Amino acid sequence: MTALAxxxxxxxxxxxxxxxxxxxxxxxTAVIGMFLASPGIPPAQAVLFGTIGIALVxxxxxxxxxxxxxKIDAVMRRTRGRPLPRGELTSRQTLTFAAVVGMAGxxxxxxxxxxxxxxxxxxxxxxYAIVYTVLLKPATxxxxxxxxxxxxxxxxxxxxxxxxxxxxxxxxxxLIIFAWTPPHFWALALYRRKEYExxxxxxxxxxxxxxxxxxxxxxxxxxxxxxxxxxxxxxMTGFFYLxxxxxxxxxxxxxAVAVWRRYSDxxxxxxxxxxxxxxxxxxxxxxxxxxxPLLAA
Numbered sequence: 554m555t556a557l558a559x560x561x562x563x564x565x566x567x568x569x570x571x572x573x574x575x576x577x578x579x580x581x582t583a584v585i586g587m588f589l590a591s592p593g594i595p596p597a598q599a600v601l602f603g604t605i606g607i608a609l610v611x612x613x614x615x616x617x618x619x620x621x622x623x624k625i626d627a628v629m630r631r632t633r634g635r636p637l638p639r640g641e642l643t644s645r646q647t648l649t650f651a652a653v654v655g656m657a658g659x660x661x662x663x664x665x666x667x668x669x670x671x672x673x674x675x676x677x678x679x680x681y682a683i684v685y686t687v688l689l690k691p692a693t694x695x696x697x698x699x700x701x702x703x704x705x706x707x708x709x710x711x712x713x714x715x716x717x718x719x720x721x722x723x724x725x726x727x728l729i730i731f732a733w734t735p736p737h738f739w740a741l742a743l744y745r746r747k748e749y750e751x752x753x754x755x756x757x758x759x760x761x762x763x764x765x766x767x768x769x770x771x772x773x774x775x776x777x778x779x780x781x782x783x784x785x786x787x788x789m790t791g792f793f794y795l796x797x798x799x800x801x802x803x804x805x806x807x808x809a810v811a812v813w814r815r816y817s818d819x820x821x822x823x824x825x826x827x828x829x830x831x832x833x834x835x836x837x838x839x840x841x842x843x844x845x846p847l848l849a850a
Contacts, residue, residue: 570642571611571613583707583708584711588711588840589726590722591715617682619637620647621687623644628752630748631748655678659675667713673706694757705728705730709723725780736773736828743812744821778805793842797835801838804827808827811824
């Protein structure tokens with residue numbers, strides 16, 4: 554096969570390292586942060602280069618995660634098809650790719666957005682690729698709780714890209730994602746618990762059992778509900794967001810109660826899938842609520 558014919562396949566391999574589905578949700582919440590930071594339409598340059606830069610750095614962090622966890626990925630069914638476990642890419646290629654993509658993203662943020670966004674994005678990269686992946690994940694069942702801080706940063710990054718500062722509003726968005734992360738990920742960990750056990754990863758269902766995890770999934774969902782009401786309580790949003798949040802919260806709580814009281818792997822899978830829809834819909838509601846006064850004017 555010629556080099557030209559191999560190019561699309563090689564591109565797909567490198568793209569897979571960036572975990573596109575995960576990064577798409579990261580970028581979506583970052584873009585919402587950009588629009589919420591502006592009373593009108595945010596500057597096109599900040600949105601364009603902010604989005605590209607954040608996406609590139611997030612992709613680089615995902616590639617480092619794949620590099621560090623390649624042996625773990627090889628024994629887990631949901632990850633063994635990634636390029637590194639399959640031998641399609643080498644560790645050196647992955648490290649080079651992550652360095653080039655990450656540096657390009659940081660340069661774009663510094664040159665075309667602002668230094669604050671670049672520094673916050675770099676800190677987020679370190680938090681996910683180093684603190685969470687290398688230090689926390691193999692060491693403590695609280696890995697996803699503590700490490701969730703880096704995953705909650707995208708709306709703060711988006712806000713900083715447009716506003717050039719960080720006020721209390723993006724921190725409320727940070728808290729929402731921070732509280733969302735444990736029930737979201739514990740739903741996955743519950744129905745993948747045997748794989749995590751084989752891989753030697755101390756996820757909560759492995760170290761403390763299913764019943765303990767199911768209860769904490771429910772409790773953290775209640776905490777999430779409380780955090781989703783903070784933007785309305787702080788007068789950051791109006792009644793449209795409040796109504797959407799209450800409906801989305803009610804469904805999530807129903808899932809959490811069901812997981813707690815009458816668990817099945819199929820139910821945990823549905824809860825995990827709903828949690829992804831939930832976060833996307835909640836942030837979409839934030840944006841619609843933000844622009845409703847302009848549409849009504």
